Amino acid sequence: MSTGRDQRQTEPGSVERTPAFPSDAFDHLVSQIDDVFWLYDCQRERVDYVSPAYDRVWGRSAARLLADPLDGLNNAVVAEHREEVRRAFLAGLESGRFEAKYRIRLPDGSERWIHDRGFPIRDPQGRVVHFAGVARDFTERKLTQDRLRESEAFLRATLDALPAHIAIVDPQGVILAVNRSWRQFAECNGLAAPDHAVGLNYLKVCDDAVGPDAAVAREVARGMRGVLDGSQSELMVSYPCDSPDERRWFELRVARFETNRCPLLVAIHLDVTARRRAEEQAVRQQAELAHVARVATIGEMAAGIAHELNQPLSAIANYAEGCLDRVGDDRRPRSDLVDALVHIRNLAQSSGAIIRRLRSAARKSEPRRSSICLNAAVRETVELVRYELETDGVVLEMQLADHLPVVQGDAVQIQQVLLNLLLNAQSAVRHREQPRLTIATRSGKNDVRVSVVDNGPGFGAVAPDRMFESFYSSKPDGLGLGLAISRSIVEAHGGSIWAERVDGCSFFHFTVPYSRPDIASGPPPGVSETGRRLGPAQHKEATA
Amino acid sequence: MNDTRLIRVVDDDPELRRSLGWMLGGAGLAAELYTSAEQFLERDDLHRSGCVLVDVRMPHMDGLELQRRIRRRGSQLPVVVMSGHADVPTAVHAMEEGALSFLEKPFTKDELLGVLGRALQRADELVQREAAHRADLARIADLTPRELEVMRLVVGGELTKRIAQQLGISERTVDKHRERILAKTGAESWAGLTLLAARLELVSGQPVEALATA
Structure with a gap:
């Protein structure tokens, strides 16, 4: 006016x-x-x-x-x-x-x-x-104006009604707003002040994180900056965030949205403990089934393994007897005895190795993820079946690629897949004129491929895919679980398994990715991680 | 260690083979080690006394097949079969094929030496039997074909008269043959000659010529 x-x-x-x-x-x-x-x-x-x-x-x-x-x-x-x-x-x-x-x-x-x-x-x-x-x-x-206000209220009510803890973050990382779930979470965790972390710099908190959470926090900060500068469309990270009395899992998703002034980030923290538990349960069940099948497989190999142990044990006994006969005889050179004792020691060690291999193959353990060199896994498994192969005069050729990338996975389970494929191949060729197997490793663009090739009679009229179904077996005494379990193991590792018949040879291939596209979102279910506490709980540590 | 008897160890497992050699050496027994049945057949002197200790389960030619080949070459060398499994059918099979014994791995030194002792005893018997056989053959080595003919008929129970008729000679000539036969073979009586003829299986009508060249 x-x-x-x-x-x-x-x-x-x-x-x-x-x-x-x-x-x-x-x-x-x-x-x-x-x-x-x-x-x-x-x-x-x-x-x-x-x-x-x-x-x-x-x-x-x-x-x-x-x-x-x-x-x-x-x-x-x-x-x-x-x-x-x-x-x-x-x-x-x-x-x-x-x-x-x-x-x-x-x-x-x-x-x-x-x-x-x-x-x-x-x-x-x-x-x-x-x-x-x-x-x-x-x-x-x-x-x-009313509509806008209503719409804002609606959005606010919606955000507040969501179970996820949501924060809006500006390009500098400052938390502009949070929803009710965030506030409640913050209150339950004694973080209500100051202002439920509004005004704190999310990025800085992540950058400054120390201790076991640091790696994940750093990954989050890197990912959020990537979402901000548009180099990645969104960020998804799962992390453990245990409360004082229970084990919890959270998943953080970060997406970008544009405003007139600047882009903002919406960071959504969702408690995925229930889902995670279900996934872990599924992994455990799969592992148990795999274990049963593994023990069954090893049972089938028992005779061979007994023989493999018998040989060194017999040799040890023989060397020892020979030593006992000679030890009192001063005319004999001492070096003879030393030589025999060295043999005894080496044989005892190799027997120990057989038992260790066996025990680790039969081991019942929680699924455990570690770095695996597939070449080493192949060699180890070949040692387990060496006797079976030799007995049937099967010639095995190993074509292992140099500089094979390391993959992440459960070594025992991967070895189980190798064992299944090798034993299947061995039983396919054992009655052939010139039984021959090849096991090869190869590095692909995103994965490592292992191929087991045999010159056996092939799959007959069976579609290759059917062989991977449970309770399908070409062997009269087969459980029909080997390939089905192999498939579930390989798929749990993010890979695939398939069979083909080319030029009179049967090929079984499987892959394990070595750079998982979702590696940023943490290891797959059932796998322990090192990161802890992010989101609201992270602020507690940073501000404490 | 003047023992000329040789124990042949045939096993594809190098440690087991070497350790057996080492143990046998400690027990004062001579051993020859072979890595495979084929190597044994190629190199071994089957005429040398002793025995064969063979693993039943080997790639290519197994222990049972080796035993068959040894017999096919006319050798009675005792064979002891070793196995890593309590594999009854294989053991029975081995014994049926004439194996002297079957040893299940792992076995103790005493078990092994016990079995080898029996095997070597059998080997000694074979040596003695062969020596006796050779001595028997030596006793009739100087007889002429006619004298062998007469001897066969005499130990077969024929009377001088029948022999003379059968051979178309005089009874006196038959008597001369009989005297010469006794002198050449060094026998003191026809009863002794009858036993010699029985050992050499002269009575069964085997051609005398075949015997003489044996």
């Missing part, structure tokens, strides 16, 4: 007679304007003028208002606003300023929102003689 203009228009009743502005032009102009101008005579307490827009906005005749200044108030302004408007007007006459927002009901029943303002017009002595005003229909804007 400009008071300067008020000063120039202080002559009472001069509005219609402005010399420079012909009155018909003024009327024309005013009729084009949707705002309603009015002029109130304070002395006579009546409306002197109201512009034509009044008829349109109010849906009432201006003549009635001129006849009764309270017509608009009493008959148009809705009852709930009427008293408020009346008081505001009277107060305005006193203070020289009037402003009110109110709703009017038109004769057709529709309603409009009016923004009404008035200002005084004074005589040369400074007395207020008139009040001039502008009433504007702002229904549209009001509706828009």
Whole structure:
């Protein structure tokens, strides 16, 4: 409201007679304007003028208002606003300023929102003689604002209703807002102050993290910056976040959204403990089944293993007997005895190795992830089946690639797959004229591939895929679990397994990825991780 | 260690083979080690007394097949079969094929020496039997074909008269033959000659010529 203009228009009743502005032009102009101008005579307490827009906005005749200044108030302004408007007007006459927002009901029943303002017009002595005003229909804007407010409230309610802990983070990493779940989480974890971590710098907290969480925290910070600068579309990280009395898992997802000013990040922390437990349960069950199958397989190999142990044990006994016979004989060179004793020691060690291999293959353990060199796993497994192969005169060729990337996985389970494939191949070729097996490793773009090739009779009419089904077996005494379990193991490692017949040879391939695309989202279920506590709990450590 | 008897160890497992050699050496027994049945057949002197200690389970030619080959070459060398398994069918099979004994690994030195003792005893018997056989053959080595003919008929129980008729010679000539036969073979009586003839299986009507060249 400009008071300067008020000063120039202080002559009472001069509005219609402005010399420079012909009155018909003024009327024309005013009729084009949707705002309603009015002029109130304070002395006579009546409306002197109201512009034509009044008829349109109010849906009432201006003549009635001129006849009764309270017509608009009493008959148009809705009852709930009427008293408020009346008081505001009277107060305005006193203070020289009037402003009110109110709703009017038109004769057709529709309603409009009016923004009404008035200002005084004074005589040369400074007395207020008139009040001039502008009433504007702002229904549209009001509706828009209401809708926006509703939508904000809706969004807020939605965010608050979500179980995930959500934080909005600005490009510098500062937490701008959090939802109710975040606040509750923060309160439960004694982090309510200050302000549920709003205002803290999320990125800095991650950057500064120390201890076992540091690696994951760093990964989160790196990922969030990547999402910010657009080099990655979103971030997903799972991490353990144990409460004092239970083991919990959280998953953090970070996505970017644009605002007029800058991009913002929404960081969603979801308690995935239940899902994680279910996944762990599934992994455990799979591991148990795998163990049963493994023990069964090793049972089938028992005779061979017994023989393999018998040989060194017999040799040890023989060497020892020979030593006992010679030890009292001074004429014999001592070096003979030393030589035999060295043999005894080496044989005892190699027997120990056989037992260790066997025990580790039969071991029942929680699935455990470690770095595996597949070449080493192949060699180890070949040692386990060496006797079986030799007995049947099977020639085994190993084609192991140099510089094979290390893969992540459960060594025992991977070895089980190798064992299954080798034993299957061995039983396929054992009655062949020239039984031959090849086991090869090869490095691919994203994975390491192991292939077991035999020159056996092949799969017959069976579709190669069927062989990977449970309880399918070509062997009369087979359980039919070997390949099915191999497949579940390989798939749990993110790889695949398949069979093909090429040029009279059967090929069984499996792959294990060495750079998992989701490696940033943490190891797969059932696998222990080192990172701990992120999200709200992270702040506790950082601010403590 | 003047023992000329040789124990042949045939086992593809190098440690087992060497350790057996070492143990046998400690027990004062001579051993020859072979890595395979094929190597044994190629190099071994089957005429040398002793025995064969062979692993039943080997790649290519197994222990049982080796035993068969040894017999096919006319040698009675005692064979002891070793096995890592308590594999009854294989053991029975080995014994049926004439193995002297079956040893299950792991075995103790005493067990092994016990079995080898029996095997070497058998080997000694074979040596003695062969020596006796050679001595028997030596006694009839100087007899002419006619004298062998007469001897066969005499120990077969024929009277001088029948022999003379059968051979178309005089009874006096038959008597002369009989005297010469006794003198050449060094026999003191016809009863002794009958036993010699029985050992050499002369009675069964085997051609005398075949015997003489044996």
